Amino acid sequence: MRHVSATDYHDIARPEHPQLSPDGERVAFVRKVPKDDESYEATVHVVPADGSGEPRRFTVDEGVDSDPRWSPSGDRLAFVSTRGEDDDRPQLWVMPADGGEARQVTEVPGGVSAPVWSPDGERIAFVQATTEEEREAELDLSIADEEEYERETPDPRVVDRLVYRQLARYIDGTRGHVYVADVESGDVERLTDGDYDHGSPSWSDETTLYYTSKRTEDPDDNVYVDVFAYDTDAGEEERVLQTTGWGTDLAVAGDGRVVYARTPEDRTSMRQTDLELFDPESGETTVLTADLDRTVGAVGFQWDPAEEFVHFVTPDEGDFVCRRVDDAGAAVEVVAGDGHITDISAGDEAVAFAKSEWDHPGDVFIARGEETTRLTELNADYLADVEVGEPEELRFESDDGVEVQGWVLTPPDFDPEETYPLAVEIHGGPHAMWSTTGTMWHEFQTLAARGYVVFWSNPRGSTGYGESFAMAIERDWGDVTMTDVMAGAELVADRDYVDAENAFVTGGSFGGFMTGWIVGHTDFFEGAVAQRGVYDLSSFYGSTDAFKLVEWDFGATPWEDPEFLWEQSPVAHAANATTPTLVVHSDNDFRVPVNNGEMFYLFLKKNGVDTRLVRYPREGHELSRSGEPGHVVDRIERITRWFDGYSDHHDVPPALERGDDGLSAGGDENDEE
Helix, strand or coil, X not given: CEECCHHHHHHCCEEEEEEECCCCCEEEEEEEEECCCCCEEEXXXXXXXXXXXXXXXXXXXXXXEEEEEECCCCCEEEEEECCCCCCCCCEEEEEECCCCCCEECCCCCCCCEEEEECCCCCEEEEEEEECHHHHHCCCCCCCCCCCCCCCCCCCCCCCCCCCCEECCEECCCCEEEEEEEECCCCCEEECCCCCCCEEEEEEEECCEEEEEECCCCCHHHCCEEEEEEEECXXXXXXXXXXXXXXXXXEEECCCCCEEEEECCCCXXXXXXXXXXXXECCCCEEEECCCCCCCCCXXXXXXXXXXXXXXXXXXXXXXXXXXXXXXXXXXXXXXXXXXXXXXXXXXXXXEEEEEEEECCEEEEEEEEECCEEEECCCCCHHHHCCEECCCCEEEEEECCCCCEEEEEEECCCCCCCCCCEEEEEEECCCCCCCCCCCHHHHHHHHHHHHCCCEEEEEXXXXXXXXXXXXXXXXXXXXXXXXXXXXXXXXXXXXCCCCEEEEEEEEEEECHHHHHHHHHHCCCCCCCEEEEECCCCCHHHHHCCCCCCHHHHHHHCCCCCCCHHHHHHCCHHHHHHHCCCCEEEEEECCCCCCCCHHHHHHHHHHHHCCCCEEEEEECCCCCCHHHHCCHHHHHHHHHXXXXXXXXXXXXXXCCHHHHHHHCCCCCCCHHHHHC
C-alpha cells in the first residue's frame, strides 16, 4: 500500500448537508470533491436509509450544489446551485424526488441561502444579501429581464460600518433579507427591509415564518439578536424575544415554541452556548441544556418530526457528538458519538448525519436507537490503496496540574527501534476543539507519511471540556496555552523513537498566534510554519471583522491598555526568535488580515531570522479547509518542505526544500503575490 500524499487531496470526497426524507427511507446529501486546481465538484446524491444500497447521483455536474431540502410530502427535492450560464450566484432549484429535470425557481442578484419549505409545500423561504438600490428597483426579486446584470464595485469604497468585509469579500452595502418564493410560479416576495441583517428563516405553520435580525444600537458592536414572527397573510411582523450570541439558528415547532441559542453577553467568546425554549402560550423560557457543561453549536439544532426532542451537536473531549433533549430540558442523552459529527437531520426515531473518523475522512450515517448504520463509503477505492495510521490518545498533565488530551500519530511502517522527527500542530479558535479527524485528517496523515511523528492536543482554551477550561486563557493566550502544548510536546519528544533535536511546530489562526508566540519564547523547535495568525493584537483589532474577540478574551482595547496588548502579542517577542519560520497568509483573509502576516515576517527578517512570506491570491481565512484545491495542496507541500529542509532526517539541501526549486503545485510565482 502506498502512503498518503499532499496531492491526494484531489481524490478525497466529503459529504455535506445530509437530509433525511420525510418517510425516513432516503438520505440526500452533497458529495464534494476537488474538480481541478481551482474548483470543486459538488453534486446531490441520494442513498437508501436502511443501508441496502449504494448512493446514486441525483444532480448533474453543473456548478456547485448545496443545501438539499425535501419537500414536506417528500415528492420533491429543492437545492441551491450555481449552475447556469456564466453565473456564480447560487439560485434555488427544484426537481422531482424520483428524478428528472431540475427546474430553476429564482434568478436573484444576491444568491440564495438557508432555504426552507413551508409546511404546505407551496413556498420556500430563503435569505439573500441585497443592496438598497436593488430593493428600491425590485431587482432583488428577479434579474431575469436584466441582461448580464452585475453589481458595480464601489469606486471608491465609502465605509460607515464597523464590519464592512467578511470571509473573503467586501459587504459593499448589502444586507441579508428574508424572501419567499412560490415554487410553481417562481414569484419572489421580500418580507423584510431596512439597514439590518436578517437570517435563519423557520416556518411554524403555513402562514407564520420566524427569522432573526440584529436591530439593537450598533449591530456590529453587540451580540443582541431579535427573533421575529412574520404573518405572511397580514404582511406584519412581531418581535417575539431577544437573545445574545455571535450567531443563532432557530428551531420552531408547529405550535410556536421556539428553540434558539444563547451565549452570555459578558465575555461571549469564552462562554458556553446553551439552548433555550420559549413557549408563547405560557410565556415561559426554559434553558434546555442548563445541566450540560458543554457548548452547543450555534447552528444545526432541530426538532424531531413529533416535536418532542431537540437534536444538536456538541464538542466533547475529542469527539463531536449528537445529543437530544426533551422540551422540558429534563434529560439530555447522546444519540450518536465516537467521531467528528457535523451536519445532522432528525427524523422519526432516527438521525442522519455526516461523520468522519480516524480511518476515513467522511461518510453519511444514520442512528436508530442504539444502532448506527454507515450508509456510504465515499472514499472506499482511495482508502483501499493507502496506508492510514491510527492515532494514539494521550492524557497528560501540564505544569499547572491540569489534564490535557492529545494524540500521537506515527509514520507508516513505524519501527520503534528507529528515530523520527516530531511535528507539533496547534489548533485555531482559540475556543475550538480538535479530534482525530475532521478537516485535519489529510494534513495529519500526510505529515506522518512524510516520516514525522505528529502530535496535536486540545490545550486550555479549547471547547469540549467545560466552560472553566475554555475560560482558563482569559487575558493570557500565550503563556497558558504554551504551557499545555509544550508539556505534551516534551512528553512525546522523550519517547525513544522521537528525535527531540528535530522538532517542528505549525498552526493556523490562533494556532498561528501560538506558533509565533512559541518561537519568541523557546528554541525547542528547529523550524516553524506560522499560518494566517494573529501576531499583533492591536492591528488585528483595527482590521478584523472579529474585533470583539479581543474585548472579550483580553478585556482590553488598544487605546485603553496598549502596553498590555503589545506584551501579549507575538511580534513583541520576535526579536528573541531564532527558529527558521515560514509565514503563510491569504490576500483576502478578512478575519485575520494579511497585514498581521506582513508585520510578523518583517520583524523576523529584520532580526536575522531565516524566514519567508507566502501569500495566496484569491484566498480567505478558510484556505486550509475550503480553498482552491491547488492552493490547499501547495500549502501542505510547503509545510513539509520547510520542515524537511531543517530536519537531519532528510538528505536534501534546505534551500531546495523551502521551495526555491519552484516545483510546488501552485508554482513559485505565489511567493511574489
